Amino acid sequence: MANRNQTLGEFIIENQTEFKYSSGELSRLINSIRLAAKVVHHEVSKAGLVDILGAAGDTNIQGEDQQKLDVYANDIFIKTLINREIVCGIASEEEDDFITVKGRNEKNDNKYVVLMDPLDGSSNIDVNVSVGTIFSIYRRVSPEGTPATIEDFLQPGHKQVAAGYIVYGTSTMIVYSTGHGVNGFTLNPAIGTYYLSHPNMQLPEDGNIYSVNEGNYVHFPQGVKNYIKYCQQEEGNRPYTSRYIGSLVSDFHRNLIKGGIYLYPSTSKDPKGKLRLLYECNPIAYLAEQAGGLASDGYGRILDIKPTELHQRVPFYCGSKNMVLKAEEFMQKK
Ligand code: AHG
Ligand code: MN
Ligand code: MN
Numbered sequence: 001m002a003n004r005n006q007t008l009g010e011f012i013i014e015n016q017t018e019f020k021y022s023s024g025e026l027s028r029l030i031n032s033i034r035l036a037a038k039v040v041h042h043e044v045s046k047a048g049l050v051d052i053l054g055a056a057g058d059t060n061i062q063g064e065d066q067q068k069l070d071v072y073a074n075d076i077f078i079k080t081l082i083n084r085e086i087v088c089g090i091a092s093e094e095e096d097d098f099i100t101v102k103g104r105n106e107k108n109d110n111k112y113v114v115l116m117d118p119l120d121g122s123s124n125i126d127v128n129v130s131v132g133t134i135f136s137i138y139r140r141v142s143p144e145g146t147p148a149t150i151e152d153f154l155q156p157g158h159k160q161v162a163a164g165y166i167v168y169g170t171s172t173m174i175v176y177s178t179g180h181g182v183n184g185f186t187l188n189p190a191i192g193t194y195y196l197s198h199p200n201m202q203l204p205e206d207g208n209i210y211s212v213n214e215g216n217y218v219h220f221p222q223g224v225k226n227y228i229k230y231c232q233q234e235e236g237n238r239p240y241t242s243r244y245i246g247s248l249v250s251d252f253h254r255n256l257i258k259g260g261i262y263l264y265p266s267t268s269k270d271p272k273g274k275l276r277l278l279y280e281c282n283p284i285a286y287l288a289e290q291a292g293g294l295a296s297d298g299y300g301r302i303l304d305i306k307p308t309e310l311h312q313r314v315p316f317y318c319g320s321k322n323m324v325l326k327a328e329e330f331m332q333k334k
Pocket of ligand 1: 122
């Protein structure tokens with residue numbers, strides 16, 4: 001029985017034996033992410049003061065350059081992970097190539113790699129709308145004691161050992177899974193502690209929200225156009241409601257709680273879609289499946305795709321099981 005007074009720190013310790021490779025290393029890794037997220041939360045919450053405190057590109061009072069929040073978040077997560085010497089490699093949407101990290105005593109004996117989108121939905125920062133961070137964790141496939149290689153990062157999503165996101169919304173929350181369901185923790189900013197607020201999150205099998213950038217409608221494949229028309233038809237629990245924030249984390253978070261489908265299809269301009277397989281789609285797909293939902297590229301399971309490059313893009317359909325199945329049905333008819 002979930003204890004709602006439980007803090008994230010207590011939860012990590014209590015559940016670490018559940019993890020099949022239990023070595024405490026993954027727990028320390030998640031601990032580092034929760035710490036970096038607090039720092040980013042603090043910075044995000046000041047974003048509206050940027051005109052008063054200085055805009056990106058300006059120099060602050062300490063003579064340091066002010067950074068854009070996505071660069072700032074990237075630096076904080078990378079520095080926190082490197083300082084704690086708990087991963088052997090990091091890949092980020094903000095970095096051209098992956099970074100290898102040495103462990104304690106200059107050895108390359110850490111077991112995990114982290115992939116991340118440090119600030120998702122960054123265009124929402126200027127207008128005070130929720131943004132997020134997405135992370136994905138794999139066990140390395142290269143031998144311990146050697147530097148991480150590209151193969152450690154190009155693993156199919158079903159090999160993830162943990163994944164999650166932080167949503168910097170009206171509250172800051174961390175939602176993650178280590179393969180035993182999905183749990184959500186809300187930050188009490190006054191004391192800097194996360195509490196288990198959403199134990200065992202379940203994506204409703206059906207929903208009535210569809211989330212898609214309809215401005216791209218004319219560029220969508222015919223199957224997607226037909227599915228959108230289906231969402232809008234008057235029948236049963238339809239028409240569905242349209243909700244699109246423009247940050248995947250926030251759109252997915254809402255749909256996870258209420259039930260719904262998120263779509264970022266291929267378009268005639270971007271035949272591979274926009275979202276990144278490794279930093280965005282795989283971790284969100286892992287959470288969706290852990291919560292009883294589905295994630296597809298329109299034809300098959302996202303988590304089965306064997307990546308070929310770090311910044312690979314993929315069409316993305318994710319959310320309530322029956323809604324994703326229906327969208328796939330429309331795609332496959334065409
Ligand atoms: P990022 O800010 O990390 O570049 O990601 C933005 C992504 C995703 O969060 C969002 O759902 C999508 O781009 C929005 O794209 P459109 O503006 O094309 O709808
Ligand atoms: Mn993103
Ligand atoms: Mn980003």
